[in-house]
Amino acid sequence: MSQTLGALIADAQEAYATAAVTYQGATIDQKVATKPDLDKAASLLQSLQAKQLDSATEIDDADMAEMAKLRQQVNDAAALQQGLQALASILLKFV
DSSP: OOEEHHHHHHHHHHHHHHHHHHHHTSOHHHHHHHHHHHHHHHHHHHHHHHHTTOTTOEEOHHHHHHHHHHHHHTTSGGGHHHHHHHHHHHHHTTO
16 A cells, blocks of 8 residues: 655654754754755755645655654664655655
């Protein structure tokens, strides 16, 4: 059973919001290292939201599982950069 692009976007928004909160509590060194990835994730999320107008795009269970795993990663400040890079790689598949 496939999921809609809207479901993936909702999960991506949640992951991004969590990453942004984690970013705010990070050390200055972590912020410097992760800011480009945070900005890239925001840009890709916006592009994906714009693409949502194409209703033919379908997301499969593996994509949703990747997003669920990502949400767990961005909860940990040490994994913030890795989580942001994973978010970007997932969103790039659909932009």
